[in-house]
Amino acid sequence: MHSSTPTVWHHGTGRTTRSTCVRVGSAIIWVWLSACVHDVGSGHRLSEGSEDAGVAEMHSQDGVDAQESELATALAPSSAAQTDLRATRPPGIAIVDPTPVPDNLYLGMVTVNTSTTQCSGVLIADDRVITAAHCVCTERYVGANICQTEAVVEFRPNPVSGQRGPRIRGTVTWHPGYNPSWTDREIENDLAIVDMDRTAPSYARPFDVSPHPVPTGSRVTLLGFGFTGQDCDGPLGRLNSGTARIDEFVDGRRIMQFNDPVVCDGDSGGPVLFRNKLVGIHSGLFPTVLHGLVTKSIAVSPYFDWIKGLTCSTALWSRCSGKGPICQCSRGVGDCDSDADCKPSNVCHHDVGEQFGYHPTFDVCAPPGQLAGTCSCSNSGFRNMCAAAVNNCSAGYSPICSPRQESGSARCGGCSCQ
Numbered sequence: 254m255h256s257s258t259p260t261v262w263h264h265g266t267g268r269t270t271r272s273t274c275v276r277v278g279s280a281i282i283w284v285w286l287s288a289c290v291h292d293v294g295s296g297h298r299l300s301e302g303s304e305d306a307g308v309a310e311m312h313s314q315d316g317v318d319a320q321e322s323e324l325a326t327a328l329a330p331s332s333a334a335q336t337d338l339r340a341t342r343p344p345g346i347a348i349v350d351p352t353p354v355p356d357n358l359y360l361g362m363v364t365v366n367t368s369t370t371q372c373s374g375v376l377i378a379d380d381r382v383i384t385a386a387h388c389v390c391t392e393r394y395v396g397a398n399i400c401q402t403e404a405v406v407e408f409r410p411n412p413v414s415g416q417r418g419p420r421i422r423g424t425v426t427w428h429p430g431y432n433p434s435w436t437d438r439e440i441e442n443d444l445a446i447v448d449m450d451r452t453a454p455s456y457a458r459p460f461d462v463s464p465h466p467v468p469t470g471s472r473v474t475l476l477g478f479g480f481t482g483q484d485c486d487g488p489l490g491r492l493n494s495g496t497a498r499i500d501e502f503v504d505g506r507r508i509m510q511f512n513d514p515v516v517c518d519g520d521s522g523g524p525v526l527f528r529n530k531l532v533g534i535h536s537g538l539f540p541t542v543l544h545g546l547v548t549k550s551i552a553v554s555p556y557f558d559w560i561k562g563l564t565c566s567t568a569l570w571s572r573c574s575g576k577g578p579i580c581q582c583s584r585g586v587g588d589c590d591s592d593a594d595c596k597p598s599n600v601c602h603h604d605v606g607e608q609f610g611y612h613p614t615f616d617v618c619a620p621p622g623q624l625a626g627t628c629s630c631s632n633s634g635f636r637n638m639c640a641a642a643v644n645n646c647s648a649g650y651s652p653i654c655s656p657r658q659e660s661g662s663a664r665c666g667g668c669s670c671q
Contacts, residue, residue, distance in 0.1 A: 351481040351493035357412040360457045362492055364478055365389075365447060365522055366405045366420075373477045373523030374406060375531060376459045378577030379452040381564045382406050383462075384522030385536055385551070386427040386445040394435040400427050404447050408457055409492065418457075423449040426563055428556070438539040439508055443551050446563045461578035463530040464557040466506065472498050474526040477535060479519030489519050497548075499525075507555045509533050511548040525550050558660050573601075573618060585609055585630075585655040585667030587617035594618065610643070610666055619669045628652035628668040632659050639665035646670035 354362075361376035365384045372388035390400035404425050408418030430442035453459075467473070475495045481487030500512040509525065509532075516523070516535050525533030533550035541547050553560065565580035566572050573582035575593030582595055587609065589601035595618035602624060606615025610629030626646035633640035637659040641652035650670040656663040 351487070351495050354476070354492040354494050356410065359476060359492065359494075360409055360412065361453075361460050362409060362476055362478070362523070363457075364407045364490075366407060367401050367403075371478075371519060372521045373479065373519065373535070374447065375522070375524045375534070376453055376457055376577075377462050377531065377560070377579055378459050378564050380449045380576065381459075382423070382447040382449065383531075383534060383553075383560065384445050384447065385440075385534055386431045386443045387433070387440055387537070388522050389425050389445055390427055390431060392433045392440065394433050398431065398433070400431075400445075401425060406447055406449055408454055411454065411456055413456070419454055421449045421451055421453070423447040428559065437504065438541060439504060439549050440536050441504060441507070442556075443536040444534060444553075444556055444560070446560065448563075459577035459579075460524065460526075460531045461529070462553055462557065462560060463527065463532050464554055466552065466554045467499065467509075467527045467532045469499055469501060471527055472496055473532065475515060475520075475523065475535070476526065477516060477520030477523035479521075479523075480517040482517075485517035487517075502552065503549070505555075507552055508536070509550045509552050511550075512544040513548070514538055514546050515548045558663075582618040583655045583667070584619050584653065584671075585617065585669040587611055587615045587667075589616045589618050609668055617667070617669075620671065624670065625650040626670040628670055630654035630665045630668040632665045641668060643668075 363374045363376060363382055365372045365374040365382065365388055367389055370388050372384055374382045374384035374388075377383050384404075386400070389404055391398045402425055403422060405420050405422050407420045410416060410418050425445055425447050427445040428442040431444075432441040434441050473496065475497060476492065478490055478492055479485075480489050481491070481493050495515065497511050497513075497515045499509045501510050502508065503510055516538070520535050521537060523535045524531050525535070531553055533552050536549045536551050538546050539549055561579055564577065565574060570588045572580075573587060573589040573594040574580040575591065578596075581593075582589055582599075584596070584599050587606060588611075589595055592600045595601055598620060599618040600621045601616050602619050603616045604614055605617050605619075605624060607613040608624055608627035609615070609617045609619075611617065627643070628641050628646055629643040630639045630652070631642040632638075639654035639657055639659060641654060644652045646652055652668050653671050654665065655667040655669065656665070659665045
């Protein structure tokens, strides 16, 4: 075994360590050389998640006296919630200039807090928040990870009264495929959903989760409560926004990659927005051969059915809900109770189920105005695409299937004449 020349400094909240590149056979492993010292600051972080691959066992409960030269601690690129860019960003590469978000915008942005971490999070229904799984789970690259089952969601202040936002406890479900991957330099399936004990304040509006992939090269908006500035030395806890272009997709298009560092500590779990819809969740900063330190975010469209399944009811009579855009029904789908249960440009038509292939008493979402005939859809057998099975639409109207393609949480059947 011999030591190669590169040396990398790792900075997290309250700790500074140096790693050196050691080659064991054909594998390169980062070995901690200096002791880690955790200090408790303002309560925003004790030692967020950086105990990858067993570092938690290396510290005393007070977070002092780290053992040195433990190869098991080497298997972890840092997440956005724990890597300080002041020492790792190459010269000339700057984080997109942050813009403070006004107090009355993006009120569905929250912080997700556990006993050891503070991350950003996104309200997607009046009782659900999505964040990064590594915010509640360890990041061990060897052995099993341990995840916390509870978190506290804190909302922004009331924009009218200025009163501090509520703190609401919730139960956490992380993606079953959560996997910090050293070989791929990423955290796979890095998503978690918080089911809150009570609903969000009325001023907090849920974000719309997009089921559609976003093209490479798209300019997107980034939000987070993390540190700010070119050196990530600006204050923590203020909501800021920035913009960047998606450079490429990796991991079967499940991860979007920005070939520069575009987030700071505390931004993990925050959103990537495209045309004001949620398309990604910040995962972290990872070293690459071609681009140095890059930002990776989890694309939400491949996980849409999983997210919706943990957020919305699957029961036929309650699957249309106004609790969040992800739970609203599109045209030709029921059962709805009010217009709020339907996607924009649709209203809830009562007792019209027979025209859509449902029970006659079903209430169905459809464009406003008189319904022009009846139709129903079924699986065509080609790539699960939905096609009209019954077409009794009036002259000049065509059957429109909704959904257009069958998936785990969306079945063919809904149809409207338009």
